[in-house]
Amino acid sequence: MRSLLDLRRVSVVKPKCFSFARRPLRYVNVTPAVPPCEPPQDQPPPLDQSLVKWVSSVLSNPSLDFTKCKEILTHLSPHQFDRVFCEINSSVNPKTLLGFFYFAAESCGYRFSVKSYCGLILLLLASNLNAPARLLLIKLIDGKVPSLFEKAFGDRHVEIAMAMVDLNVGLEKSVGVHICDMLVHLYCSQFKNDGFGLAFDVFRALAGRGAFPSSRTCNFLLSSLVKVGELQRGYEAFEIMRQGVVLDVYIFSTAINLFFKGGRVEDAIKLFMEMEKLGTSPNVVTYNNVIHGLCRSGDLVEALQFKSRMVEKGRMPNLVTYGALINGLVKCEKFDEANNMLREMSEKGFIANEIVYNSLIDGYCRVGKVEEALKIKDDMVSKGIRPNSSTFHSLLRGFCRNDMTEQAQVLLQDMLSRSFPVNIG
Known part of the structure; x- marks a missing residue:
C-alpha cells in the first residue's frame, strides 16, 4: 500500500461532477464500428440513500479507512457500486477513491466493472492526476486488475474504449480528447507488441461514437x-x-x-x-x-x-531531398545528373552522408563502372566519412561481376579485419 500513500503528495484539483448517462463526447457522421449498448430492460430498485451517504463520507475522507472499506464491499455488488459511484463522484476524494479501488481489487479480490474503472480514470484525469490514471488504464488493458467485462462486446479493448465514450463527461472537452489520446498512444506504444490492429480497432470504435483523438x-x-x-x-x-x-x-x-x-x-x-x-x-x-x-x-x-x-x-531542399533525387537518378542510370546533384548539394552547404555515397557506389558497380565507384569511395573517405558494410558489399559485388579477383580478395580481407559480415549474393 506504500504506493497509494505516496499519492497524497500529489495536489488534487477538485473535479466537476460527471454522469454515467450514455451520450457521445462529440458527434460526427461516422458508421459505428460496434453496435450501441442496449439500455437495461428492467428498472433497478432505488438505492438506499443512507448507504449512498455513508459510502460518500468514507470515500470523501482524505485518509482511507480499510475497515470501513471492507464493510462497503459486503453491501454492494459491482453493478450496485456503479450506481453509487454515479451519485457520489462529485464529492469523493480522487486519491482516496483510487486507494479504495486498489485495496478492494488487490486485497479483497473485488471485481469492479469496466465502467467503474473508466469512471475512476476520467475522475483522475479531471483532477490532473495523469500518471495514476495512465497506470490504472495500462493495468486495465493488460488485465492486471480484476474486472467484470460484458460478453456482448466480445473484445475487452473495444469495451474499454466504449465505456470511456459512454460515460457522459460533464467536464471540460479537453478531458474527452485527453482520454482518446491516452488510449491510442498506449496501444501504439505500450502494447505495440500485440499488433497495431488493436490500436486501429480502438481508434475506429472511438470514431464510431464521434470521439476523436x-x-x-x-x-x-x-x-x-x-x-x-x-x-x-x-x-x-x-x-x-x-x-x-x-x-x-x-x-x-x-x-x-x-x-x-x-x-x-x-x-x-x-x-x-x-x-x-x-x-x-x-x-x-x-x-x-x-x-x-x-x-x-x-x-x-x-x-x-x-x-x-x-x-x-x-x-x-535539405539532405533528404538531395539524397532521394540522387538515388532516383542513379537507379535510372543517369550518373552525370546524379553527380551534378551531388555538386549542387555540396555548394548549398550540405555534406553527403554514407547513404548518398553508397547509392552512387552501388549504382556504378551494378553497371560495371567499378573504377568510378572507387573514385566515389575515395571522395567519401577524403570527406571524413568512413565506408560501412554496405559500401564494401557493393564494391565486392562489383569486383566479382567484373572478374576482378585480386581486388576482391584484398577487399574481402579488409572486410574481415573490420568484422563486417560477408554476403555477396
Missing part, C-alpha cells in the same frame, strides 16, 4: 501504421480522420507517404493538391515525401519539378 495523436497512429507496413489499415484510418479531425500538415504529409508506399501515386499527388487548395502549406517533409515517392516510381521529371516548386514556395 487530437490531430497530433491521429498522426502518431497513422505514422505507426505506415512504419510497420499496415497500409490497408492506414487507408481506413485516414478516411476516418477526414470525417472528424482537422487535418494539419503533419497528417497530410504522413498520408501522402502512405499512398506512395502503397503504389497509389496519383492519389498521393491529388492529396498534395488538395491540401494546398484547403490552405495548408506543404512543409519540407511534405515535399520530401512527394519527391521520394516519385523517384521510387521512376518519375524523375516530375520529382525534379517538385524540387523546383519547393524552392519557389520558399521551402529549401
Whole structure:
C-alpha cells in the first residue's frame, strides 16, 4: 500500500461532477464500428440513500479507512457500486477513491466493472492526476486488475474504449480528447507488441461514437501504421480522420507517404493538391515525401519539378531531398545528373552522408563502372566519412561481376579485419 500513500503528495484539483448517462463526447457522421449498448430492460430498485451517504463520507475522507472499506464491499455488488459511484463522484476524494479501488481489487479480490474503472480514470484525469490514471488504464488493458467485462462486446479493448465514450463527461472537452489520446498512444506504444490492429480497432470504435483523438495523436497512429507496413489499415484510418479531425500538415504529409508506399501515386499527388487548395502549406517533409515517392516510381521529371516548386514556395531542399533525387537518378542510370546533384548539394552547404555515397557506389558497380565507384569511395573517405558494410558489399559485388579477383580478395580481407559480415549474393 506504500504506493497509494505516496499519492497524497500529489495536489488534487477538485473535479466537476460527471454522469454515467450514455451520450457521445462529440458527434460526427461516422458508421459505428460496434453496435450501441442496449439500455437495461428492467428498472433497478432505488438505492438506499443512507448507504449512498455513508459510502460518500468514507470515500470523501482524505485518509482511507480499510475497515470501513471492507464493510462497503459486503453491501454492494459491482453493478450496485456503479450506481453509487454515479451519485457520489462529485464529492469523493480522487486519491482516496483510487486507494479504495486498489485495496478492494488487490486485497479483497473485488471485481469492479469496466465502467467503474473508466469512471475512476476520467475522475483522475479531471483532477490532473495523469500518471495514476495512465497506470490504472495500462493495468486495465493488460488485465492486471480484476474486472467484470460484458460478453456482448466480445473484445475487452473495444469495451474499454466504449465505456470511456459512454460515460457522459460533464467536464471540460479537453478531458474527452485527453482520454482518446491516452488510449491510442498506449496501444501504439505500450502494447505495440500485440499488433497495431488493436490500436486501429480502438481508434475506429472511438470514431464510431464521434470521439476523436487530437490531430497530433491521429498522426502518431497513422505514422505507426505506415512504419510497420499496415497500409490497408492506414487507408481506413485516414478516411476516418477526414470525417472528424482537422487535418494539419503533419497528417497530410504522413498520408501522402502512405499512398506512395502503397503504389497509389496519383492519389498521393491529388492529396498534395488538395491540401494546398484547403490552405495548408506543404512543409519540407511534405515535399520530401512527394519527391521520394516519385523517384521510387521512376518519375524523375516530375520529382525534379517538385524540387523546383519547393524552392519557389520558399521551402529549401535539405539532405533528404538531395539524397532521394540522387538515388532516383542513379537507379535510372543517369550518373552525370546524379553527380551534378551531388555538386549542387555540396555548394548549398550540405555534406553527403554514407547513404548518398553508397547509392552512387552501388549504382556504378551494378553497371560495371567499378573504377568510378572507387573514385566515389575515395571522395567519401577524403570527406571524413568512413565506408560501412554496405559500401564494401557493393564494391565486392562489383569486383566479382567484373572478374576482378585480386581486388576482391584484398577487399574481402579488409572486410574481415573490420568484422563486417560477408554476403555477396
